[in-house]
Amino acid sequence: MSFRKRNADQQPKLPSGSRLSAYNGQLLISTGVPSLDDIMGGGLPVGTVLLIKEDRATTYAQLLLKYFLAQGIASGHHCALASRDEDGNELLRNLMWLATSNTNDDDDDHDEAAKSAARSNAEGDRLKIAWRYAHLKKFESGVRQAPSSPPPQTSSSSSSKDSNSSAASNEPKPYCSLFDLTKRVPESVLEETTPTVLDNADGEDDYATLLENIRKLVLENNFSSAIPAKPNTSRKVLRIGIHSLASPSWQSKSSHDLYKFFHALRGLLRFSFGAAVVTIPAYLYDEAPNFVKRVEHIVDAVIEVESFAGSKVHNDAPYTQNYHGFFYVHKLPVLNSLLPPSTKLSVLSAGGSNDLAFKLRRKRFAIETFHLPPEGGVSERRTEPPPSSSSSSDNKKKQPRRIGCGSTPGKTDLLEF
Amino acid sequence: MALCLNQLLQNKRSSPFILINDSIQLSGLSLLSEFAMTTLRENQGLIVVLTETSPTAWLTRLQHTSQDNVNNSTIYIIDAYTDPLGWDDQITMNPLPTGVTIQKVQDIRDMERSILKPIIEKITTPGSEYSILIDSIHPLLMISQQRTYQLVKALESLTTDTIRLVINHHADTSLPSNNNNIVIPTVDALNRLASVILSLEPLPERTLHETQQEALTGFTAQESFTYMKTTSNLIEKGGLAKIEWRKKSGKVQYETNGFCLGSKGLIIMEATELTGENSMEQVSMDIETQSPQPQQPDPTANLSFNLSLTDNQRRAKDNVELPYMKVQEQQQQQQSSSGVIYYEPDAGDDFDDEDPDDDLDI
Numbered sequence: 119m120s121f122r123k124r125n126a127d128q129q130p131k132l133p134s135g136s137r138l139s140a141y142n143g144q145l146l147i148s149t150g151v152p153s154l155d156d157i158m159g160g161g162l163p164v165g166t167v168l169l170i171k172e173d174r175a176t177t178y179a180q181l182l183l184k185y186f187l188a189q190g191i192a193s194g195h196h197c198a199l200a201s202r203d204e205d206g207n208e209l210l211r212n213l214m215w216l217a218t219s220n221t222n223d224d225d226d227d228h229d230e231a232a233k234s235a236a237r238s239n240a241e242g243d244r245l246k247i248a249w250r251y252a253h254l255k256k257f258e259s260g261v262r263q264a265p266s267s268p269p270p271q272t273s274s275s276s277s278s279k280d281s282n283s284s285a286a287s288n289e290p291k292p293y294c295s296l297f298d299l300t301k302r303v304p305e306s307v308l309e310e311t312t313p314t315v316l317d318n319a320d321g322e323d324d325y326a327t328l329l330e331n332i333r334k335l336v337l338e339n340n341f342s343s344a345i346p347a348k349p350n351t352s353r354k355v356l357r358i359g360i361h362s363l364a365s366p367s368w369q370s371k372s373s374h375d376l377y378k379f380f381h382a383l384r385g386l387l388r389f390s391f392g393a394a395v396v397t398i399p400a401y402l403y404d405e406a407p408n409f410v411k412r413v414e415h416i417v418d419a420v421i422e423v424e425s426f427a428g429s430k431v432h433n434d435a436p437y438t439q440n441y442h443g444f445f446y447v448h449k450l451p452v453l454n455s456l457l458p459p460s461t462k463l464s465v466l467s468a469g470g471s472n473d474l475a476f477k478l479r480r481k482r483f484a485i486e487t488f489h490l491p492p493e494g495g496v497s498e499r500r501t502e503p504p505p506s507s508s509s510s511s512d513n514k515k516k517q518p519r520r521i522g523c524g525s526t527p528g529k530t531d532l533l534e535f
Numbered sequence: 536m537a538l539c540l541n542q543l544l545q546n547k548r549s550s551p552f553i554l555i556n557d558s559i560q561l562s563g564l565s566l567l568s569e570f571a572m573t574t575l576r577e578n579q580g581l582i583v584v585l586t587e588t589s590p591t592a593w594l595t596r597l598q599h600t601s602q603d604n605v606n607n608s609t610i611y612i613i614d615a616y617t618d619p620l621g622w623d624d625q626i627t628m629n630p631l632p633t634g635v636t637i638q639k640v641q642d643i644r645d646m647e648r649s650i651l652k653p654i655i656e657k658i659t660t661p662g663s664e665y666s667i668l669i670d671s672i673h674p675l676l677m678i679s680q681q682r683t684y685q686l687v688k689a690l691e692s693l694t695t696d697t698i699r700l701v702i703n704h705h706a707d708t709s710l711p712s713n714n715n716n717i718v719i720p721t722v723d724a725l726n727r728l729a730s731v732i733l734s735l736e737p738l739p740e741r742t743l744h745e746t747q748q749e750a751l752t753g754f755t756a757q758e759s760f761t762y763m764k765t766t767s768n769l770i771e772k773g774g775l776a777k778i779e780w781r782k783k784s785g786k787v788q789y790e791t792n793g794f795c796l797g798s799k800g801l802i803i804m805e806a807t808e809l810t811g812e813n814s815m816e817q818v819s820m821d822i823e824t825q826s827p828q829p830q831q832p833d834p835t836a837n838l839s840f841n842l843s844l845t846d847n848q849r850r851a852k853d854n855v856e857l858p859y860m861k862v863q864e865q866q867q868q869q870q871s872s873s874g875v876i877y878y879e880p881d882a883g884d885d886f887d888d889e890d891p892d893d894d895l896d897i
């Protein structure tokens with residue numbers, strides 16, 4: 119029969135800022151945090167819903183949501199946000215933005231120079247004495263960020279503004295960008311991309327109105343894959359972020375409304391070029407755990423953030439210096455397969471056997487494998503308690519009263535036998 | 536280091552929304568009036584919504600503790616206690632002391648208009664500092680949990696650096712829930728909004744003071760006989776406040792402070808002073824503070840041999856030819872020319888220990 123040469127132009131192009139999974143060919147988009155992408159096996163598959171169970175007393179889950187939306191803006195996707203606890207426009211204005219290539223890739227540790235000096239010293243010794251180990255891989259507890267190409271330098275003159283914007287749109291958008299938490303999204307970028315804020319009128323059932331709004335957004339803006347696109351138009355990816363769903367501000371007639379919402383959202387997204395990230399304050403529902411469990415079964419991926427600051431037990435623990443909280447992966451997206459792809463691909467979670475923790479530095483949010491610090495702290499030495507003459511120098515504390523016989527450690531008792 | 540509760544009372548650090556969770560064992564009213572007293576002492580405006588205390592009782596409380604400063608600043612009372620549902624016609628009010636205005640709430644069911652609107656009107660004058668106190672949020676919760684939550688959220692959005700909100704909530708009550716809906720417990724819902732959570736607890740019945748007394752002397756103190764014994768809200772004995780302070784930086788501070796009623800208001804103190812746990816903790820604390828000495832004894836100080844290098848010795852050390860240097864150089868030459876093979880032995884690789892050819896280097 120007729121043989122038609124495969125023409126590169128006729129093949130459907132990938133939407134910008136997305137890539138195909140190396141494992142099973144699914145279309146993936148980045149969550150904005152490279153370590154989270156690694157845990158998910160490359161990225162979040164398009165058409166899935168990711169549920170983030172929020173942390174008490176802190177806003178790390180909201181930070182993850184902001185990373186998701188900021189990555190969407192940087193990759194040229196359309197972003198939509200819904201929130202009943204915070205102002206959506208305010209949230210969008212406070213998104214983080216790209217780091218410039220001048221800033222150091224590593225985070226701002228205090229002894230950065232000392233670290234690099236120590237590293238170079240160690241390098242010198244390694245080559246001389248332990249030279250057989252020189253070519254082994256270094257043990258990594260975190261995922262390195264691939265160095266991103268510097269963002270296009272915008273000149274200050276207004277006449278070249280038009281040419282710059284057209285040049286920027288012709289460049290391929292990055293998959294995962296390096297963000298700087300101290301920077302904010304420039305107003306011009308927000309106006310260009312016009313993210314949608316899905317607001318909800320006050321009604322009986324907030325979930326139904328939100329679902330209706332999302333459905334309208336998908337159908338009217340050509341995101342649905344069930345409706346064929348016109349030829350020669352490239353598809354854009356839709357990113358939906360929902361902040362603090364099922365918080366006390368959301369009204370509904372019955373608890374089934376939430377299940378119906380998630381079920382319908384998943385069905386809607388499966389036949390569209392969109393993905394959703396929803397944060398839910400699950401700790402409020404401790405008295406009714408089945409409620410959140412049912413939601414977890416409906417969505418595709420579930421992760422939980424537990425900050426050390428939120429619980430009295432963890433707040434003063436020694437490991438709070440290195441990490442800011444635990445990170446749990448409860449469920450991973452499994453589309454058209456039996457095992458989640460990250461079982462084989464992920465470096466961090468190592469097939470689900472590693473404990474994960476996250477830390478928030480001044481410019482970066484990173485998820486790493488959790489290692490306990492050395493017992494008793496790094497600098498403490500086990501010495502004998504010195505004789506009691508030094509205790510009299512503590513004038514502030516009252517002299518403790520001792521009851522009964524027997525010795526207390528550190529104080530010599532004359533009657534001790 | 537200043538106690539947390541003192542810092543909160545004096546409003547030195549930012550704490551926009553303070554939620555007091557009290558119970559029937561220990562009422563938060565005394566702490567609330569302490570907040571009011573510190574506000575008045577610093578000549579800030581005070582807006583109080585009274586739902587479970589009568590205005591006269593409240594004013595008596597304030598005047599009881601401090602005579603002079605009350606008259607200088609303004610107290611604006613929204614009275615939802617006397618007649619919240621508008622049943623009475625006319626009530627003759629007693630003459631009020633100067634600086635106090637009372638706004639009566641006739642319809643508490645319309646809480647947005649009768650409570651929220653006057654508050655917003657009052658604080659629209661810019662630059663003035665206010666503390667908004669709510670005596671007890673319980674009657675509002677009984678009308679509608681959802682609307683009370685929205686009201687509290689609206690009040691919280693009004694808070695700034697100069698305006699703060701203090702709400703007293705009876706944490707041991709549970710409200711009736713709908714059949715279909717799974718309701719979030721109100722304590723958790725309100726805790727989520729607050730920036731500081733104070734949970735009040737009474738002292739345990741027998742503190743360690745008494746146990747020690749008993750052990751030392753062999754006698755237990757018995758209370759004198761009365762026909763009626765009060766078992767709760769023994770504020771003279773003292774109470775404990777468990778503080779969870781969520782700061783703007785993201786850090787959370789947990790602390791427990793004690794307080795008891797003095798002649799001129801509450802006396803704030805360390806929790807250990809009240810419970811008497813001081814003596815037990817002191818011993819362990821002494822040990823911990825003694826071991827990390829600031830000067831660590833230097834191990835290389837008093838040795839009969841030398842562990843450091845002079846420059847000559849260092850140079851000689853660098854020039855020593857290590858046994859495998861030639862092999863290293865060969866390997867480096869190989870590496871620069873061909874690709875590097877990273878070999879990680881798999882589970883399937885079997886190592887034969889007896890094979891003599893393993894380290895053959897041709």
